[in-house]
Amino acid sequence: MSKKFSQPHLLGIKDITRDDIELVFETADNFKAIINRPIKKVPSLRDVTVANIFFENSTRTRISFELAQKRLSADIVNLSASSSSVSKGETLIDTVNNILAMKVDMVVMRHPAPGACQFLSKHVDAQIINAGDGTHEHPTQALLDAYSIREKLGDVKGKKIVIVGDITHSRVALSNIYCLKKLGAEVMVCGPTTLIPKHIESLGVKVEHDLMKALNWCDVANMLRIQLERQDIKYFPSLREYSMLYGLNKERLDKLNKEIVIMHPGPINRGVEITSDVADSAHSIILDQVENGVATRMAVMYLLAGQQG
Amino acid sequence: MNTKVILEKKQFDITIDRLCFELIEKHGDFSNTAIVGLQPRGIYLSRRIYKRISEILNSKKVLYGELDIAFYRDDFRRGNEQIVPSEMNISFNVQDKNIVIIDDVLYTGRTIRSALDALTDFGRPNKVELLVLVDRRYSRHLPIQPDYTGISVDTRANDKVKVEWKENAKNDLVHILTN
Numbered sequence: 001m002s003k004k005f006s007q008p009h010l011l012g013i014k015d016i017t018r019d020d021i022e023l024v025f026e027t028a029d030n031f032k033a034i035i036n037r038p039i040k041k042v043p044s045l046r047d048v049t050v051a052n053i054f055f056e057n058s059t060r061t062r063i064s065f066e067l068a069q070k071r072l073s074a075d076i077v078n079l080s081a082s083s084s085s086v087s088k089g090e091t092l093i094d095t096v097n098n099i100l101a102m103k104v105d106m107v108v109m110r111h112p113a114p115g116a117c118q119f120l121s122k123h124v125d126a127q128i129i130n131a132g133d134g135t136h137e138h139p140t141q142a143l144l145d146a147y148s149i150r151e152k153l154g155d156v157k158g159k160k161i162v163i164v165g166d167i168t169h170s171r172v173a174l175s176n177i178y179c180l181k182k183l184g185a186e187v188m189v190c191g192p193t194t195l196i197p198k199h200i201e202s203l204g205v206k207v208e209h210d211l212m213k214a215l216n217w218c219d220v221a222n223m224l225r226i227q228l229e230r231q232d233i234k235y236f237p238s239l240r241e242y243s244m245l246y247g248l249n250k251e252r253l254d255k256l257n258k259e260i261v262i263m264h265p266g267p268i269n270r271g272v273e274i275t276s277d278v279a280d281s282a283h284s285i286i287l288d289q290v291e292n293g294v295a296t297r298m299a300v301m302y303l304l305a306g307q308q309g
Numbered sequence: 310m311n312t313k314v315i316l317e318k319k320q321f322d323i324t325i326d327r328l329c330f331e332l333i334e335k336h337g338d339f340s341n342t343a344i345v346g347l348q349p350r351g352i353y354l355s356r357r358i359y360k361r362i363s364e365i366l367n368s369k370k371v372l373y374g375e376l377d378i379a380f381y382r383d384d385f386r387r388g389n390e391q392i393v394p395s396e397m398n399i400s401f402n403v404q405d406k407n408i409v410i411i412d413d414v415l416y417t418g419r420t421i422r423s424a425l426d427a428l429t430d431f432g433r434p435n436k437v438e439l440l441v442l443v444d445r446r447y448s449r450h451l452p453i454q455p456d457y458t459g460i461s462v463d464t465r466a467n468d469k470v471k472v473e474w475k476e477n478a479k480n481d482l483v484h485i486l487t488n
Contacts, residue, residue, distance in 0.1 A: 004391045023393070030377065030394040039430040042380035302380075306391045 005303040009121045009128040012137035013178035021182060025147055027299035028292070035071060035294055045074035048305050050106040051099045054131070055081040058110055060266050060290060061131050061141070065108050068297035074305075077104070092116065096124050105308065106301065109133075114171075127304050135169050135230060141265050142175035144296040146183055148289045149220055152261055157184035162214045164190045164246060165224030165273055168197050169231060172224060172265045177203050190214040191246060194235040195226075211246050215256055222263040223248055223273045239272055249275040253283070261285055316443075316460055316483035324459045325354075328440060329361045331457050332409060341435070342407040343372035347424055348379075348395035351412035353474040354442050358411060372406070374399040381423040404432035409457075413472040415441040418453035443470050443483055 003023050007015055050069050069076045106127045109117055114136035121128045132138040150156050161180055167173045167189045180187050181204055188206040208214040236242050262284040270276050336342040346355025352375050359373045379394035410424055442459035469486040
């Protein structure tokens, strides 16, 4: 009886099963051991070519994917929208098909439009990994977040996780909710009313508008950035007021009579959603998340690539 | 499907004992030698040999590791089932050590080729030797031969050699399944 990843692409956490997530974690354990030894490379994907197509800015995700690909010995090409023919008016399908004509097996794509990866997967012949599509999903981020919680607390099941901040515009929040719920965690979202989508309870999450109550309830707090670039109207009076009500600082943590794990998917706006002393404290696993990002992305690409041939 | 037992309990223990003494004859006190079992099926044999050698030498310092070759296989993406990795545990420095690779059955030799690649990613061993419980002769795809053999058998390509262990089945047993 062999285990298998159930989907040909990774478009979102919504499409995959709990078994898929566990398989990614088990595989990522092996890759984590590999990236911590002197020779950090394995030859598995030496016959695979991957295109990283980024229509939105990215530091962590892009470098993380690129390192993951290099450590699997894949060949890679990078394309960002600003430096490509997209700015000359080429359509998404044309751009990708032109890249695929040069014999590319896998596409990692970030795009500002929700559903862009889904759309692409129906029209081109390559395996697609969603590296963030607008306000929709960011599946590899959710996998690495859950993997980091599993690593820190032993298991995700039964743990209480609060996601704080701009839930409406965050793809990290949606993917995290799907992932954590599938793994049996309790999930709460916390933020100002304007940044919590209506009917989010239908995903099986609790809603709280008081940060202290949320922190008292949780084992893990995942602090999100305010996505100003996606906000076309004002959702709150000022960043200063947001920070006063929803920013995580040492004073708030000291008031809790327990220790909680602090996470952040990056990029951090220091002094807004989280203060520097908290972000750099021993409770924070922010840099572990980054390290685990490479291992989980290696696992995802290894499992997807293994289906071909 | 016919089953023919080629090694059972009593011979099994004697064979493992003999392999241990052959290793000790060659490697002495194991001060510069490490035993490395191959995941997933070679580890039952390697754990026994490690335990037995430690007993015979009355030493707790014998180096032992388990190597997984999933990421080094040459049939990844070749239309077979998903290759799921197993746990890897090499906690010693491979550099300049004598390494004895241990697996249950030697057939085409492809697993061992992958193991050599995987091993050298941990460093440059002084010498690498191969110990197998069952050597299926005349079936190699690569020029690889064992240094220590439990039992040699001549089989046809569509035969299957199955090794069972107390740890994962009921008994210690080697049998050949023929169509």
